[in-house]
Amino acid sequence: MCNESLPNESPTMNRYSTFAILSLLSLSTQAMAVDVRVTVTNLLGPTSSAFSPIITSAHSGAVDQFNSGSAASPGVEDVAELGATGATLITEILAQQPTAIAAPTQNAGGGFGPLLPGASQSVVLSGLDPMANRYFSYLSMFVPSNDTFIGNDSPTAIQLFDAGGAFIAGGFTLTADRLWDAGSEVNGLFGSAFIAGQSAADGADEGGVVTAADFANGFDFYQGQTTGPGYVYASSFNADTPIISFAFEVVPEPSTAALAALLALTACLRR
Numbered sequence: 329m330c331n332e333s334l335p336n337e338s339p340t341m342n343r344y345s346t347f348a349i350l351s352l353l354s355l356s357t358q359a360m361a362v363d364v365r366v367t368v369t370n371l372l373g374p375t376s377s378a379f380s381p382i383i384t385s386a387h388s389g390a391v392d393q394f395n396s397g398s399a400a401s402p403g404v405e406d407v408a409e410l411g412a413t414g415a416t417l418i419t420e421i422l423a424q425q426p427t428a429i430a431a432p433t434q435n436a437g438g439g440f441g442p443l444l445p446g447a448s449q450s451v452v453l454s455g456l457d458p459m460a461n462r463y464f465s466y467l468s469m470f471v472p473s474n475d476t477f478i479g480n481d482s483p484t485a486i487q488l489f490d491a492g493g494a495f496i497a498g499g500f501t502l503t504a505d506r507l508w509d510a511g512s513e514v515n516g517l518f519g520s521a522f523i524a525g526q527s528a529a530d531g532a533d534e535g536g537v538v539t540a541a542d543f544a545n546g547f548d549f550y551q552g553q554t555t556g557p558g559y560v561y562a563s564s565f566n567a568d569t570p571i572i573s574f575a576f577e578v579v580p581e582p583s584t585a586a587l588a589a590l591l592a593l594t595a596c597l598r599r
């Protein structure tokens with residue numbers, strides 16, 4: 329885009345150069361904030377399981393949603409049993425780190441609902457600081473079930489940015505052996521979510537701890553049952569069955585686009 333015939337030292341170009349550098353300085357603080365779009369896709373077959381909206385968050389590593397072998401927090405129990413938009417969990421996340429950014433994924437047309445087999449949802453985590461929001465976490469109910477969920481136990485397992493602040497999130501896929509049981513509700517048809525005629529608000533207290541879910545046999549209760557959306561549930565899982573994928577991309581902001589243009593202009597002027 330540079331015009332090679334431009335004289336290097338004209339007074340006009342020096343004025344432009346000064347303007348460009350001053351503009352760069354004024355934009356530098358805005359440009360540090362990054363918007364990242366998270367896109368999730370349900371990889372299961374058409375009569376298989378779905379996910380509640382995925383509660384996503386970006387944090388410094390200080391946000392630990394749960395621990396295997398310990399009782400689930402009220403926020404994790406709420407998502408794992410009811411699969412809503414995670415208001416209690418988001419409150420817990422912000423209590424652990426006030427500068428964390430957290431939000432649930434939405435359907436393509438907007439609105440919150442189940443992430444059905446084959447479908448995708450997304451959310452933009454806005455204004456991320458590469459240090460305060462370096463790591464990514466997720467949590468979502470896996471339905472039909474009583475309290476089965478996906479979520480990362482380790483707060484530092486997934487990096488959005490490296491230690492130098494560079495965006496490095498490459499995406500990942502979860503397999504069925506990554507499902508958890510919250511240990512908060514007894515598994516069975518009674519009180520299961522996503523099954524017609526059952527109410528997720530029902531259920532018997534389990535009083536247990538977060539453990540690996542019985543993905544091989546733990547969904548037999550729901551086989552042949554009609555789901556909320558109307559299809560008859562039929563599914564089976566192996567340990568290595570892919571269930572959901574996560575993808576990340578930086579969303580250009582107007583300030584970022586302007587900065588890129590100014591950088592290009594400055595490079596031209598310095599030739």
Ligand SMILES: [Ca+2]
Binds near residue numbers: 483
């Ligand atoms: Ca943990």
Ligand SMILES: [Ca+2]
Binds near residue numbers: 475512513
């Ligand atoms: Ca359970």
